[in-house]
Amino acid sequence: GDSVTQMEGPVTLSEEAFLTINCTYTATGYPSLFWYVQYPGEGLQLLLKATKADDKGSNKGFEATYRKETTSFHLEKGSVQVSDSAVYFCAAGFQKLVFGTGTRLLVSP
């Protein structure tokens, strides 16, 4: 079946550091790809998306590019802030989405 694999966390960074969270997927066809963010005690918020190969999704300084050849959708941000501390989920699919297990990001001042 379809699956999404994310890097294990937590990822601990200092403010203004560069962030990469790896995500790879296995799926039939070319699914839509998503990154969601979850703050403590809240639901998931859509961060960005890409619907076809080579699409780049971006939002709030975060970026991810749909790489068909490597079946990847890595999340990047050039300079993280303390407020970016949260759990990040990668997801893939069509009407039903498959989610990764989440990666916790901790950013210290």
Added chain:
Amino acid sequence: SQTIHQWPATLVQPVGSPLSLECTVEGTSNPNLYWYRQAAGRGLQLLFYSVGIGQISSEVPQNLSASRPQDRQFILSSKKLLLSDSGFYLCAWSRGIRGYEQFFGPGTRLTVL
């Protein structure tokens, strides 16, 4: 704009008691609706999804059930709760074939004692 509501926000129930969690969506029509469970420190497990009134697909066999009595209302139920039913329950909606991104509600924290 669209909004999604869940209630209650938190719930503490004894083992063997019934459960009813409600989810409603405003500002859209004929959404796809989803119920997920998130165990502590874990990813999301899809429990049920619905593409229309009265149409429910179950993803995981368990003692939970779902119903969709109205277009924008989705209910998660149980006749007898188990300890293992504790978790964070999330409802989500999507536009279906017009866009696959899902939008999540604030969640219900369920503790079964």
